[in-house]
Amino acid sequence: MKRALSQDDLKRMVGYQAVDDYVKSGTVIGLGTGSTAAHAVDRVGEKLKSGELKDIIAIPTSVRTKEQAEKLGIPLSTLDLHSDLDVAIDGADEVDPQLNLVKGGGGALFREKIVELCAKKFIVIVDESKICDGLGPGFPIPVEIVPFCHEHTMRVISKLPALKGCEPVLRLGNIANNTADGDKPAITDNGNYIVDLKFKTPIKDPVAAGQQLKATVGVVDHGLFTGMTTVCIVAGKEGIYIKEKKGGEEEEEEAAFDLFG
Ligand SMILES: O=C(CO)[C@H](O)[C@H](O)COP(=O)(O)O
Numbered sequence: 001m002k003r004a005l006s007q008d009d010l011k012r013m014v015g016y017q018a019v020d021d022y023v024k025s026g027t028v029i030g031l032g033t034g035s036t037a038a039h040a041v042d043r044v045g046e047k048l049k050s051g052e053l054k055d056i057i058a059i060p061t062s063v064r065t066k067e068q069a070e071k072l073g074i075p076l077s078t079l080d081l082h083s084d085l086d087v088a089i090d091g092a093d094e095v096d097p098q099l100n101l102v103k104g105g106g107g108a109l110f111r112e113k114i115v116e117l118c119a120k121k122f123i124v125i126v127d128e129s130k131i132c133d134g135l136g137p138g139f140p141i142p143v144e145i146v147p148f149c150h151e152h153t154m155r156v157i158s159k160l161p162a163l164k165g166c167e168p169v170l171r172l173g174n175i176a177n178n179t180a181d182g183d184k185p186a187i188t189d190n191g192n193y194i195v196d197l198k199f200k201t202p203i204k205d206p207v208a209a210g211q212q213l214k215a216t217v218g219v220v221d222h223g224l225f226t227g228m229t230t231v232c233i234v235a236g237k238e239g240i241y242i243k244e245k246k247g248g249e250e251e252e253e254e255a256a257f258d259l260f261g
Contacts, residue, residue: 007127008035010235011091014125015039017240018089018233019047022123025054028082030115031069032090033062033108036125040089041065045072057082061090061115062108063189079118088119092232093139093223094132095124099232099243100206102135104142104223107175107188113221121230128236134202135224140169141197142223143213147185150193153218157195160216162209166197192220 019040023029031041047053049072057077060066069076090112094102101124103109116122132138145153154168171194173182185193203209210224232243 005237007129010127011036011125012039013240014127014233014235015041015089016043018123018125019043021233022087022089022121023047023053023056024086025056027086028057028059028077028084030085030088030090030119031058031060031065031074032088032116032125033060033065033112034091034106036091036127037061037065037089038068040125041068041072041074045069045074048072048074059085059088059115059118061088061112062106064106064108079115083118085115085119087121087123088116089123089125090116092124092126092130092225094135095126095130095229095232095234095243096132096135096206098226099124099229100135100227101225101229102139102141102223103225104144104194105139107142107144107171107186107194109142109223110144110188110190110192110221113225116225116228122228124229124232126232126234128234131234132202135206136166136199136203137201141166141199141203141209142171143168143195143197144188144190144192144220144222145195145218146220147191147193149218150185150195153216154195156216156218157197157213160209160212162203162205162212163197165201166199168195168197170195190220 058074092101093105171186175186213222
């Protein structure tokens with residue numbers, strides 16, 4: 001009898017699939033952060049070790065990912081040396097029908113965004129639980145802010161027109177844990193704080209929300225990744241499928257392979 005697939009099995013499937021489909025020898029790649037992206041990093045390490053992949057240069061999006069890649073012997077560099085990436089692969093906290101994302105559950109949103117914006121292709125890998133009809137209520141939107149006068153910045157954010165109704169909550173404890181534990185602010189890899197914006201209803205205009213956040217003094221960047229996704233690879237109980245945005249329309253293709261085969 002076949003055992004039921006766990007959420008981690010699904011994350012591994014999409015992580016491996018993304019590397020197998022999109023990472024070629026001799027390319028510069030962006031490595032995402034989080035439990036799903038970690039499987040893609042493992043796969044790159046595995047294929048370099050077996051010789052199936054050669055001459056990869058990888059740009060990590062967090063200290064955690066850098067440490068994982070180092071252990072696997074993946075050659076690393078930085079955006080300072082490589083501003084043009086062939087592909088970046090990363091997970092997400094929510095994906096809407098236009099393939100807009102919420103990211104930053106792991107607190108790495110700034111480095112993720114700066115790296116992923118440099119990639120010709122940005123491949124998003126998620127299990128089906130991350131698919132939503134509208135961003136906001138399912139997962140708080142993380143915003144990286146400078147520590148100086150952070151309470152003031154949080155008040156300003158709560159009054160932005162496109163973010164009406166949000167409740168800003170300072171993330172405490174471990175940066176990768178958006179359920180506030182501990183009593184000290186979580187510190188990002190860049191030495192900043194994260195404020196998680198909680199919503200009861202979906203954000204009407206994620207692009208405007210992102211623009212208003214970005215224009216707020218004290219905000220470093222935010223976890224709304226709009227118009228960036230090239231392809232979203234999704235794993236569900238029935239198999240893996242690809243969501244592509246074509247001409248503004250989301251399209252689902254046949255399962256890339258059978259999870260149960
Ligand atoms: O944005 C991120 C980290 O900042 C992650 O990609 C996102 O939180 C998804 O994580 P996971 O794959 O562990 O569910």
